Amino acid sequence: MYVGSDSCKGCHKKTYEGFVMTRHFTTFKPLEKYDIDLPDQITVFDTANQQSPVSVTLDISNISGVMADKYVVAQVPVAAGFQNDFYRVASLEREGDRWKLQPAKTGDFDNDGTEDWGAAAYSCGTCHSPNLGKIQDEGTIGCESCHGPGGNHVQTANKEGTMTVSQESCYTCHNSNPKQNDQGVWIANNHYGTRNYFASKHAQSEATNDCLTCHTPHTVNKDGKTVIGDDPANNCQKCHAQDMDLNKLMWVNPTDPTGHFTKDHSFGAMPYNELGDKKDSEEIEITNPDMIKIIEQQMPKQESK
Numbered sequence: 001m002y003v004g005s006d007s008c009k010g011c012h013k014k015t016y017e018g019f020v021m022t023r024h025f026t027t028f029k030p031l032e033k034y035d036i037d038l039p040d041q042i043t044v045f046d047t048a049n050q051q052s053p054v055s056v057t058l059d060i061s062n063i064s065g066v067m068a069d070k071y072v073v074a075q076v077p078v079a080a081g082f083q084n085d086f087y088r089v090a091s092l093e094r095e096g097d098r099w100k101l102q103p104a105k106t107g108d109f110d111n112d113g114t115e116d117w118g119a120a121a122y123s124c125g126t127c128h129s130p131n132l133g134k135i136q137d138e139g140t141i142g143c144e145s146c147h148g149p150g151g152n153h154v155q156t157a158n159k160e161g162t163m164t165v166s167q168e169s170c171y172t173c174h175n176s177n178p179k180q181n182d183q184g185v186w187i188a189n190n191h192y193g194t195r196n197y198f199a200s201k202h203a204q205s206e207a208t209n210d211c212l213t214c215h216t217p218h219t220v221n222k223d224g225k226t227v228i229g230d231d232p233a234n235n236c237q238k239c240h241a242q243d244m245d246l247n248k249l250m251w252v253n254p255t256d257p258t259g260h261f262t263k264d265h266s267f268g269a270m271p272y273n274e275l276g277d278k279k280d281s282e283e284i285e286i287t288n289p290d291m292i293k294i295i296e297q298q299m300p301k302q303e304s305k
Helices: 013-019 143-147 151-155 289-303
Strands: 041-046 055-059 065-067 071-075 086-095 098-102 105-107 116-121
Touching: 041 086
Parallel strands: 041 116
Antiparallel strands: 041 055, 065 071, 071 086, 086 098, 086 116, 105 116
């Protein structure tokens, strides 16, 4: 039984106060957290069903929340006839100190000559709002997203062993191994996650293969990162005598100027300039035979564990 993160703060006050500052907890927020003028209702069409357009009028008060300060998400009633439960029904745009409600998609979906608002697919919920439909008023990544349902832990007197967590909880969302596209070309996964971590010496070592060596899920540093300490390089010096240039070791996606995606976690095993990437494309191709050999030899071993 899920009981919500608020149930944890009574006994774990310091941990809770740190956790609610992390990007995990703040990735999905109630719409009322934003300074914005809102209509009472919005009408949206199911954009996946343009042959037989279906629309629904939603009360703003029933909006589930906002993902990443951008996507306004709502559950569409089953009776509306939409294909899925949750949709991006609108988006937010910042205007100075305030926000403006915008459509998620636009088009003449009912072919009446006027522009309509369209509901877009919401495929991000598994990681960005895993508690939607599980915990009332808490759609975001909460304590139970990693630790599992806390009902038994809250109710029992002997709490030892009633809540567990492992590194596998991190891999639920933070697993960014490369994939082959339709043409069979290896592509570096660009989304959130431990990009190419499988190739690192850390991943090959039983002693250092632990996210919590460098990361802390329950607090943030001065830059708002869930990294131990304000200078991430200090974590390297726990084991490495020499100074580490993390900007060199952990390359960023050159086609991602806003820093949306996480840095490379191969720690030098798969440097960007050796991947064989075609720099004129948005994808990061891996065409160097030496890098492909690393993928074929090492990645299956890690994924089979």
